[in-house]
Amino acid sequence: MIVCHCQSITDHDIRAAVTWMRAADPDTIVTPGKIYHALGKRADCGGCMPLLLDVMRKTESFGVPADPAQVPRLRPMRLRA
Ligand code: FES
Numbered sequence: 595m596i597v598c599h600c601q602s603i604t605d606h607d608i609r610a611a612v613t614w615m616r617a618a619d620p621d622t623i624v625t626p627g628k629i630y631h632a633l634g635k636r637a638d639c640g641g642c643m644p645l646l647l648d649v650m651r652k653t654e655s656f657g658v659p660a661d662p663a664q665v666p667r668l669r670p671m672r673l674r675a
Pocket residue numbers: 597598599600601636637638639640641642643
């Protein structure tokens with residue numbers, strides 16, 4: 595399915611770019627700008643952004659895998675008297 599008509603980007607292109615970025619750097623934050631850059635293209639009208647975001651977020655490898663060892667522990671606040 596064509597997602598971006600200005601740049602002829604398909605949903606398959608978006609999923610492939612997200613998967614490639616995640617494989618290259620497991621901690622990277624995937625953004626629409628990075629997807630366009632990875633595909634060697636630039637957004638034009640931006641009309642595709644809602645659908646592009648939807649496809650990007652639904653890609654299986656979109657999320658950054660959580661490492662419980664790196665999640666900071668929060669300490670309770672001390673209240674001043
Ligand atoms: S439809 Fe994607 S930039 Fe225009």
